[in-house]
Amino acid sequence: MSRFVHLVAGARPNFMKVAPLYHQLARADWCRPVLVHTGQHYSSEMSETFIRDLDLPTPDHQLSIGSGSHAEQTARCMIAYEKLCTLTAPDLVVVVGDVNSTMACALAAKKLGLDVAHLEAGLRSGDRSMPEEINRLVTDAIADLLWTPSPDADVNLRTEGVSENRIHRVGNIMIDAYELLRDRIEAAPGPSSLGLAGEDYAVVTLHRPSNVDTQTKLEELVSAVTQTAEQIRLVFPLHPRTSAALERFGMTAALKHPRIHLLSPLGYVDFMSLVRRARLVITDSGGLQEETTYLGVPCLTIRKNTERPITVTEGTNRLIDAADLPVAVAQCLADEAPAARRPELWDGHTAERVARSIREFFTARSA
Incomplete structure (x- = not known):
């Protein structure tokens, strides 16, 4: 008998985590993956491009929730x-990452008595001012299966009193997404499409509310970025949140610099083709801290903390303040590649381990 497994995705990083598992489960004869798109990222730039890049089908269900406050x-x-679950109840709900859709669907499912699994469980920044931290805490507290990417995540869950039988370390699903599309990423033109073939450049992605939602912080960030452009060319795909903030505070023109390539959001293949060839990456993203560690690309993360500390202790990542960016970039350019290693189980086989965990879960439920 085939079991129905909902794979819930709300924002574009979710699709990168869902895709390898979808393809793994689609090959199985014991379950049927059902793709649920909540529509938290509702523009084609932020979702549909990624769905196409990752060879995912049109979602089985579109919830179309759109934007609004966190509560809305x-x-x-x-x-x-x-x-949706009242009409067609799944045998398992899989939520990924830490966006609002992750917590919301986990809550709705558990209140209906459904089984829930969290992929990328146990990550903690220790900063409860971050909405994502609240989403992580709530989701992990109620999920039946917690699939973790690294040992620190296991420790976090144990510290919070989670029983061992709910914790399953499976590795980093983001690496599976990269390996799924490695051939296309390596074949993509990347920097040559921007006239940067053979040149050093840095990729920049900045969108966290703590960095872009207030004028003072955004001014500091724009100043640091433009100073950095004097040292190395920058490729800066603008997140819609960042674009809106620049427009709102009248700072769009401040980023018009001959050595800054401002771009619209890119699909996964085009974006990663730039990252893999970059001299360094400047970001406030969570996923990029992991991908740069896997690829051995130096990463400067403009945040006070990270829920992925293994990218600092074992990987290529450094946490910095915006004001320190020009100096940190100069140090990166002067140094050899950082000594780093890929964390255990970041090997492109996480989806296989997750699928095996799901099958064992179903078997135990039937016993």
């Missing part, structure tokens, strides 16, 4: 997902 988005998602 969470509430709409819970209502819409509860209706």
Whole structure:
């Protein structure tokens, strides 16, 4: 008998985590993966491009929750997902990452008595001012299966009193996404499409509310970025949140610099083709800290903390303040490649381990 497994994705990083598992489960004869797109990222730039890049089908269900405050988005998602589960209850709900859709669908499912699994569980920044930290804590507290990417995540869950039988370290699903599309990423033109073939450049991605939502912080960031452009060319795909903030505070023109290539959001293949060839990456993203560690690319993360500390202790990542960016970049350019190693189980086979965990879970439930 085939079991139905909902794979819930709300924002574009979710699709990168869902895709390898979708393809793994689609090859199985014991379950059927059902792709649920909540629509938290609702523009084609932020979702549909990634769906196409990752060879995913059109989602089976579109909840179309759209934007709004955290409470509005969470509430709409819970209502819409509860209706879907009431009509066609899945055998397992898989939520990924730490966006509002992750927590909302986990809550709605558990209140209906459904089994829930969290992929990328146990990550903690220790900063509860981050909405993502609240989403992680709540989701992990109620999920039946917690699939972790690294030992520190296991420790976090144990410290919070989670029983061992719920914790399963499976590795980093983001690496599976990269390996899934490695051939296409390596074949993509990358820097040559921007006239940067043979040149050193840095990739920049900045979108966290703590960095872009206030004028003072954004001014500091723009100043640091433009100073950095004097040292190395920058490729800067602008997140819609960052574009809107630049427009709102009248700072769009401040980034018009001959050595800054401002781009619209890119699909996964085009973006990673730039990252893999970059001299360094400047970001506030979570996923990029992991991908640069895997690829051995130096990463400067403009944040006070990270929920992925293994990228600092074992990988290529450094946490810095915006004001320190020009100096940190100069140090990166002067140094050899950082000594780093790929964390255990970051090997492109996480989806296989997750699928095996799901099958064992179903077997135990049937016993």
